[in-house]
Amino acid sequence: MSADLQWMILRNNSSLLVKRKAVRSFSREPNNLKGLNSFRFNGLVHRKTVAVEPKTDGKGVVLVLRNSKSTRKPSKNYTRIELKRDARKTLSTIRKVIGEGNYRRDLKMAAVRRASAIIRSQKPVVVKKTRGKKKE
């Protein structure tokens, strides 16, 4: 069944839907890059999805792509690419895989931003020293 049909069924009716007082409704499914409830970002409905998750050990990022050939086999559905090296290489890998690999190019910037946000959160928090007041 086409992605459009599935979207028409799921757009308003899903256990993963989050409708709160916010202007936009969100969605909790695992392969949604922005968590938005929208056709473009939905993680269940498309044959090709992109997801960026933090690695379980807290260092690095995992790029999850969907195998468009085994959409009916959930256990084989996703290839996970672990990106452990520095941020610049991680982001350029993501850009290449999606952009030049022609895999959901409309999600490229969203994936890059998500990866950079995750990497940023994994850096140790630097406490800024507050300056003492200047005495006049």
Add this chain to the structure above:
Amino acid sequence: MACRPLVSVYSEKGEATGTSVKMPAVFQAPIRPDIVGSVHMDMMKNGRQPYAVSAKAGHQTSAESWGTGRAVARIPRVSGGGTNRSGQGAFGNMCRHGRMFAPTKTWRRWHRRINVNQRRYAICSAIAATGIPALVMAKGHCIEEVPEIPLVLTDKVQTLTKTKEAVGVLRKLKLWREIEKVKSTRRFRAGKGKMRNRRRIQRRGPVVIYNQDNGICRAFRNIPGVTLINVDRLNLLKIAPGGHVGRLCIWTESAFKKLDSIYGTWKKASEQKTDYNLPMPKMTNCDLSRLLRSDEIQKALRPPKKQVTRRVLKRNPLKNLSVLAKLNPYAVVEKKLAKLVEKQQKKKRQELQDAKRGLATVDAAASGGKSRPRKPVTKGPPAKEKKEKKEKKEKK
């Protein structure tokens, strides 16, 4: 209609056996959550037991209105005396111990009949929806590690007798997380149902659909969340609980194969239902992106306009020379001319003035555009004053 793929059959150990079955045509039936929802609602009504208030309630008094002139409301009042009840209002819905407004009757229309074709449409939609992983996941089932959807097991599962074996099967198929989810949602019902024998509630788990019960029912029935149905008696209330499509279904091989004969394929009518064939979808191709890329549509389109026209801020030509020049190119020339004329006039005027005052006219161009220094003919005090000023500055 869509092509029907092959579905692999899995053993009770969770491994793919070599065999595969062609997907029954039901799984390509149109999915209509609206039909499923309304049929489900009507079907749920059919299980109700009537409730009503006693027919005599509120009327077992011989109350009569006291009429006017007694400084009381005209509501019928209980006759007689010697008790608190006497003189109290009776019969009305506003009275204490009166009958309620519109007393509920047992002959309310509790059940609904649903057209046979609608019932069948709903079931076909519901079965089709169980074959789409997105819909099953959206319903909330944990199927991330399940080998395939729709999940078909060998007929050996039908001969299982022990719950322990059944649990083992579910574990091997990575469905145990689903069962654990059911267990974790066990809670008490909110409301009066608690004291009406409906105390505990839990989520729905997978439904196991078999062809022949050789022990499978007894093996699976005690596992929380699991429902068991025979293929010949598929129930919409079990396949689309809550009126929502996409429950997780586990089929046995023979049950799966039987679906074609029960519901038919579009090429062949159903064998078990007289005169029935699968519902026809409204669109043969629902894939919007495919449609848009197709030749027929692309031929009818004009090329895309990639040029982005943005709002241009209007600048006032009366104030802005370049804008004025765009509208009226001669305006630049006019202005230059005007400037030139102004210069000439000024020069003339200056000459006249200087002639009157007896001064030598300094050419504005020669003095570097400064028209101020109009030196008097005689030298004198100003130079001395300048020297004195300089000396004063040096002293400081």
